[in-house]
Amino acid sequence: MSNKLECLRLCFIFIMSLGGLKLTHGQTHSIILGRPTQNSITISVLFDQASFFYIKYGQQPGLLNQSTTPMLSLPTASTHFDLTNLNPHTRYYYRVYYRTDSTLPYSATPEYTFCTQRSLGSSFTFTIEADEHLYDKKGVPSLYEITLANQVADSPDFIISLGDIFGDDHEPFTIGSGELDTLHRYYRPFLGKACHSIPFYICLGNHEGENDYYYGLNPPDNLAIMATLWRKKYYPNPYPNGFYTGNTVQEPFGIGYPENYYAWHWGDALFVVLDAYRDQCDTSPRPGGWNWTLGLPQYTWLKNTLENSTATHKFVFAHHVRGQGRGGISNAKLFEWGGYDGPNGANYNFPNKRPGWSKPIHNLFKDNNVKIFFQGHDHVFARESLDSVIYQASPMAADSTYQIGMLANASAYTSDTLPGSGHLRVKVTPQCVQVDFVRAYLPADTLGGIHRNREVAFSYRVGQCPGTGFDPLWGKLNVSVSPNPAKNYLSLNFWEEIPHFTAQIHNALGQIILTSHEKEISIHEIPEGYYWIVVKAGQRIHRQRIVIQH
Numbered sequence: 001m002s003n004k005l006e007c008l009r010l011c012f013i014f015i016m017s018l019g020g021l022k023l024t025h026g027q028t029h030s031i032i033l034g035r036p037t038q039n040s041i042t043i044s045v046l047f048d049q050a051s052f053f054y055i056k057y058g059q060q061p062g063l064l065n066q067s068t069t070p071m072l073s074l075p076t077a078s079t080h081f082d083l084t085n086l087n088p089h090t091r092y093y094y095r096v097y098y099r100t101d102s103t104l105p106y107s108a109t110p111e112y113t114f115c116t117q118r119s120l121g122s123s124f125t126f127t128i129e130a131d132e133h134l135y136d137k138k139g140v141p142s143l144y145e146i147t148l149a150n151q152v153a154d155s156p157d158f159i160i161s162l163g164d165i166f167g168d169d170h171e172p173f174t175i176g177s178g179e180l181d182t183l184h185r186y187y188r189p190f191l192g193k194a195c196h197s198i199p200f201y202i203c204l205g206n207h208e209g210e211n212d213y214y215y216g217l218n219p220p221d222n223l224a225i226m227a228t229l230w231r232k233k234y235y236p237n238p239y240p241n242g243f244y245t246g247n248t249v250q251e252p253f254g255i256g257y258p259e260n261y262y263a264w265h266w267g268d269a270l271f272v273v274l275d276a277y278r279d280q281c282d283t284s285p286r287p288g289g290w291n292w293t294l295g296l297p298q299y300t301w302l303k304n305t306l307e308n309s310t311a312t313h314k315f316v317f318a319h320h321v322r323g324q325g326r327g328g329i330s331n332a333k334l335f336e337w338g339g340y341d342g343p344n345g346a347n348y349n350f351p352n353k354r355p356g357w358s359k360p361i362h363n364l365f366k367d368n369n370v371k372i373f374f375q376g377h378d379h380v381f382a383r384e385s386l387d388s389v390i391y392q393a394s395p396m397a398a399d400s401t402y403q404i405g406m407l408a409n410a411s412a413y414t415s416d417t418l419p420g421s422g423h424l425r426v427k428v429t430p431q432c433v434q435v436d437f438v439r440a441y442l443p444a445d446t447l448g449g450i451h452r453n454r455e456v457a458f459s460y461r462v463g464q465c466p467g468t469g470f471d472p473l474w475g476k477l478n479v480s481v482s483p484n485p486a487k488n489y490l491s492l493n494f495w496e497e498i499p500h501f502t503a504q505i506h507n508a509l510g511q512i513i514l515t516s517h518e519k520e521i522s523i524h525e526i527p528e529g530y531y532w533i534v535v536k537a538g539q540r541i542h543r544q545r546i547v548i549q550h
Contacts, residue, residue: 030192031096031112033199034080034236036158037243037264038088038117041199042236046078046188049100055083057094061111064095076185080236089119112196115157117243118267121430126266127156128317128424130376130394131205134190135167135183138379139398140442141190147397147423147440148194150454154425154438157266159198160273162376162394163205163319168227172209172285173217177226184230202237203273204260205319205376206286211277213285220253224278228255238262245305247275247298261298263305268430270311272302276323290335290353292322294361303358306368313433313463314370315426320377321391327412328375328391329384337361365389371433371462374424379405381437381458383416390462392435396421400442407508410530416543417532418457419510432465450511477501477540481533485547488524492535501537505546523548 029051032044045053051073056064073079086092093113097106118124129147133139151159166183168175191200204210208227215224228251231237237259238244246262260275279295280287294302306314321331332338339350339360350360358364365373366387374392382393393413396405399421406419422440426433437458439451446452478495492503503521505514508530514523528548535542 028189029096029098029109030188031109031196032188032191032235033114033195033197034201035238035244036114036116036199037241039086040082040084041086041092041114041116042080042082043094043096044078044080044234044236045073045096046076046185046192046234047073047098048075050075051098051100052102053079053096053098054106055081055094055096057083057092059087059090059092061093061113064093064111078188078234086116088117089115089122091115109196114197114199117265118157120268122267123427123429124267125154125156125425125427126158126160127151127154128160128162128374128394128426129397130162131164131379131396132161132187132398133164133167133396134186134398136170138404139396140400141398143400143421143440143442144190144398145193146442146453147421148190150438150440151423151425152194152198153454156198156425158201159195160201160203160271160317160374162203162317162374164207164376165202165205166227166231167207168223169207169209169214169285172214172223175223175226177230180223180226180230184227184234188234200235201273202231202235203317203319203376204275204277206277206324208277210258210260210275211285212280213283215278225253225255228258228260229253232256232259238264245301247301249297261301265309265311267428268311269313269315269428270305270309272305272314272316274298274302274316274318276318276320280323286324288324289341292324293336296357299357299361302361303364306364306370309368312430313428314368315372315374316365316370317374320375321373324377326378326409328382328393329386329414330412332362332386332391339363362386362389372435378409378412380409380413381416381418381420382410382413383435383458383460384414392424394424395437397423397440400445402441402445403509406510410545413545416458417545418543419508420457422457432461432463434459434461434465477535477537477542479535479542481535481542481544481546484544485549486523487548487550488522490521490523490533490546492519492521494519498537501535503533503535506532506534524550 029047034042052070054070055068057066058064096109099106209223210227214222239257239259240246240248244262244264250256260278263272322337339348341349372390372392376394378393379396381395384391403419410417420439422438425436425438436456439455439457441453480493482491503516504512531546533546
C-alpha cells in the first residue's frame with residue numbers, strides 16, 4: 001500500500017471515529033495502543049459497560065485470520081491486552097469484537113492498524129506533542145482534536161507526548177483519587193480517535209505531580225502514588241521487558257514498575273525518555289540548582305544506554321532541562337546538566353557536587369552523539385544548538401491564542417523561536433532526520449488567508465541528507481543584526497557576500513509589519529517593544545529577537 005493510500009486510510013478511520021462509535025445499548029469505547037515491540041503490542045480497551053470482547057488480526061486488510069480468546073472488560077476499567085507472537089517490521093490490521101451479554105451477537109469496530117518494530121535500514125515517521133493543558137483551559141479541546149487529526153495525516157509509527165497532560169498537581173494536597181481518575185480518563189476519548197492505530201508514549205511533566213516530594217507525604221494517600229496508579233490504569237507505558245530498558249525498581253502500594261523512564265530502538269534510531277521529577281533530592285516540589293537531580297540510578301541507566309547503543313540517530317526526550325525553569329541551552333550549561341554554577345555560570349563544580357559521577361548530562365549527550373534533545377514545558381517552538389546537540393522545544397498542542405509561550409518564554413531562547421500551536425513531525429531515514437513544525441489552526445483563524453492548518457512553519461535536517469526526497473529546507477544564514485536594543489535603524493552584517501536577501505520584522509503575533517531588502521533598515525516608525533527579525537537568502541534563514549527602544 002502506498003504512503004498516500006495509507007494516509008487516506010488512516011484519515012478515514014479518524015473521521016469515522018470523531019462522533020464516538022455507538023455500541024450496543026448506546027455504549028461507547030476507546031482503544032489506545034502502547035509499548036509496541038518487535039513481536040508484540042499492548043491494546044488498551046475501555047468500555048462504558050461490562051463487555052465480552054476478542055480481537056481478530058492479520059497482515060492483510062480485510063483478511064483477519066488470527067484471533068484471541070474472548071475476555072471480559074469491567075465497566076470503566078480499561079483492560080490492557082498484549083497481542084504477542086507477531087512478526088517484526090510488519091504492518092498488522094485488527095478489529096475488536098464486543099458484546100455486553102452472552103446472548104447478544106458480537107459487534108465489531110472499524111478495521112485499525114499498527115506496525116511492529118522497524119528493522120535497520122528502514123524509514124519511518126513519528127510525531128511529538130506537548131503541554132496539552134486541557135485541564136486548565138490553556139489548551140482548547142477542539143484545537144487539540146485538530147492537532148491529533150494532523151498527526152494522523154502524517155501516518156506516524158507512534159506519538160510521544162512530552163507531558164503536562166493531566167494537571168494532577170493544581171491542588172496537590174487536597175486532590176482525591178476520584179478527581180485523579182477523572183483527569184486521567186478525560187483524555188481517553190480524544191486519544192481514542194487516533195491512538196487505536198498510533199501507539200502513544202507518555203513522558204512525564206511537572207504537572208503530572210509524580211515526584212518524590214509528593215510521593216513521601218502520607219503514603220499511599222498522596223498525589224504521586226494515586227496519579228501513578230491512575231496513569232498506569234488508562235495508558236500502557238513501557239517497562240523493562242527485554243525490548244525496553246528503564247526503571248527496574250518495583251514500587252509498593254500496587255504500583256509495580258512505575259513506567260516513568262525507558263528506552264528502545266526503532267529502525268536506525270535510539271529513543272530515550274527521561275523522568276525529570278521522580279528522583280529529586282530535596283524537600284521542595286520545585287527544586288532548583290544542585291538540588292535537582294535525575295537521581296544516580298536513572299543517570300547510570302542513561303549513561304549505559306547511550307554508551308552501549310550503536311544507533312545512527314539518538315534522540316532524548318524530557319519535559320524540560322533540569323525539570324523546571326525556562327529555556328534550553330541556557331539551562332543546559334548549569335548544575336547537574338552542564339556542571340557549571342556561580343556568577344554567570346563561570347565555575348565548573350560538577351566533581352564536587354556529584355562525586356563519583358562520570359560527567360554532566362549534556363556531556364553524555366555530546367560524547368555519545370545525541371542528535372536532538374526534545375523538551376516541552378515552555379509552550380513555544382524553539383531550536384538551539386550546543387556542541388552539535390540540538391535542543392528542540394516543542395509548541396503547545398492546543399493553544400488557541402497561538403502565543404502563550406511566545407509572550408511568556410521566548411526571551412529564554414537565543415534562536416529560531418516561533419509562535420503557534422501544533423506538533424513536531426520527525427521523519428527518519430537510515431542517514432537523515434527531518435524535523436517539521438506543523439501548525440494547527442482553528443478553521444475561523446484561517447479565513448483571512450494568512451495561515452492554513454497543517455502549514456509547516458519551520459523545518460530542518462540533521463545527518464547525511466542529500467537524495468532523501470525531502471522538500472527543500474531552510475539552512476542557517478550567517479548574519480548579525482545590530483544594535484540590539486535598536487532606536488532608529490537596524491544594520492545587517494553578513495559574514496559572506498549575499499547579493500539578494502529579504503528581511504522581515506514580525507510582531508509578537510507572528511504578523512509581518514515591515515519588509516526590506518536593504519542592509520540598513522529604518523525602524524523609527526515602529527512602536528517600542530519586542531519583535532523578531534527574519535532574514536532569508538535563497539534556502540537559508542536567520543531569526544533573531546530584537547528590542548526597539550526609541
